[in-house]
Amino acid sequence: MGGAVKQLVVLSEFRSARQLNKSNHDHKRTRHVLRPSGSISPSTNDGFNFSPAYLRRELTFMLAVPFMPTPQQLGQASEASDLLVIQSAVRKVLSKSKAAGILRLAFHDAGTFDLYDNSGGMNGSIVYELDRPENAGLSKSVKILDKAKSEIDGIQHVSWADLISVAGAEAVALCGGPTIPIKLGRLDAREPDPQGKLPEESLDASGLKKCFLRKGFSTKELVALSGAHTLGGKGFGNPNVFDNAYFKILLEKPWASSAGMSNMIGLPTDRALVEDDECSRWISIYAVDEARFFNDFKYAYAKLVDLGVSWKNI
Ligand code: HEM
Numbered sequence: 001m002g003g004a005v006k007q008l009v010v011l012s013e014f015r016s017a018r019q020l021n022k023s024n025h026d027h028k029r030t031r032h033v034l035r036p037s038g039s040i041s042p043s044t045n046d047g048f049n050f051s052p053a054y055l056r057r058e059l060t061f062m063l064a065v066p067f068m069p070t071p072q073q074l075g076q077a078s079e080a081s082d083l084l085v086i087q088s089a090v091r092k093v094l095s096k097s098k099a100a101g102i103l104r105l106a107f108h109d110a111g112t113f114d115l116y117d118n119s120g121g122m123n124g125s126i127v128y129e130l131d132r133p134e135n136a137g138l139s140k141s142v143k144i145l146d147k148a149k150s151e152i153d154g155i156q157h158v159s160w161a162d163l164i165s166v167a168g169a170e171a172v173a174l175c176g177g178p179t180i181p182i183k184l185g186r187l188d189a190r191e192p193d194p195q196g197k198l199p200e201e202s203l204d205a206s207g208l209k210k211c212f213l214r215k216g217f218s219t220k221e222l223v224a225l226s227g228a229h230t231l232g233g234k235g236f237g238n239p240n241v242f243d244n245a246y247f248k249i250l251l252e253k254p255w256a257s258s259a260g261m262s263n264m265i266g267l268p269t270d271r272a273l274v275e276d277d278e279c280s281r282w283i284s285i286y287a288v289d290e291a292r293f294f295n296d297f298k299y300a301y302a303k304l305v306d307l308g309v310s311w312k313n314i
Pocket of ligand 1: 099100101104107136201202208225228229231267
């Protein structure tokens with residue numbers, strides 16, 4: 001566990017501090033010399049210390065030094081083990097049918113980010129914003145993650161922001177999408193983010209591009225992130241499978257046909273993307289190259305959950 005590793009860091013820092021302190025005060029120190037009987041007695045002369053216990057300790061330390069992890073490596077190991085604890089608790093409460101709601105929750109928390117006034121972002125504020133109309137239905141997802149949070153908090157504190165970021169990535173992976181590495185250390189906000197920062201359903205392509213640009217996203221990233229709508233019940237293939245069906249179906253424009261339920265497919269914003277030349281080029285690329293979509297989605301999601309974040313150690 002992270003705790004044990006943290007203890008190691010403290011011990012190794014304590015040891016280095018002691019070594020330094022020792023050499024700084026060398027002239028004052030009381031030395032221990034080996035008497036003929038093998039017992040140790042204090043001495044203030046400047047002779048060397050060759051007691052077997054001392055030599056054994058120093059030799060062990062010298063042999064171990066090349067294999068000792070640096071504080072940075074220990075920090076990484078600690079973060080990796082903290083991540084495992086979060087992932088394992090999330091996996092217990094997550095199922096394929098809950099994955100779409102969890103991924104949407106991640107977008108609605110992080111997607112409030114505004115580059116211009118540096119507000120919003122992935123900060124767990126969604127827990128204060130559940131009564132907003134755009135967040136309808138998301139309290140279910142928060143409740144699901146609350147169970148995981150209680151379990152994790154019993155071992156180590158986890159912020160909502162870290163938990164939701166990891167849970168969104170787990171949702172994608174569980175449904176067959178890419179594995180997305182998530183950094184830890186986000187701090188939670190204590191109040192809701194400003195209103196009206198999420199994209200509205202009625203935006204056209206140019207409105208969507210502007211909205212995403214204010215969050216630091218390119219058109220390519222807007223299109224890749226919109227591919228999240230492959231999950232859920234908007235008609236883009238299997239609702240529990242994360243694949244590139246979203247792009248294939250967008251190119252077919254089924255809403256243009258009057259047959260059956262085809263006009264129920266997609267949101268106005270999904271339909272708007274395919275009418276825009278620049279967006280349409282990316283849609284065509286992702287429709288034939290799922291690996292490219294997975295890779296671009298992976299980077300765009302990792303960027304999304306880092307937006308506007310206050311990090312614990314900075
Ligand atoms: C481009 C602008 C976007 C708009 C206007 C938008 C809007 C919406 C709306 C209105 C729904 C339907 C909610 C419902 O069924 O009640 C939805 C579903 C969903 N959205 Fe978005 N969204 C956008 C982008 C994103 C992004 C970037 C992500 C994630 C990275 C995302 C993830 C999802 C998911 C997974 C669902 C399905 C939820 C479910 O079925 O439970 N959306 N979105």
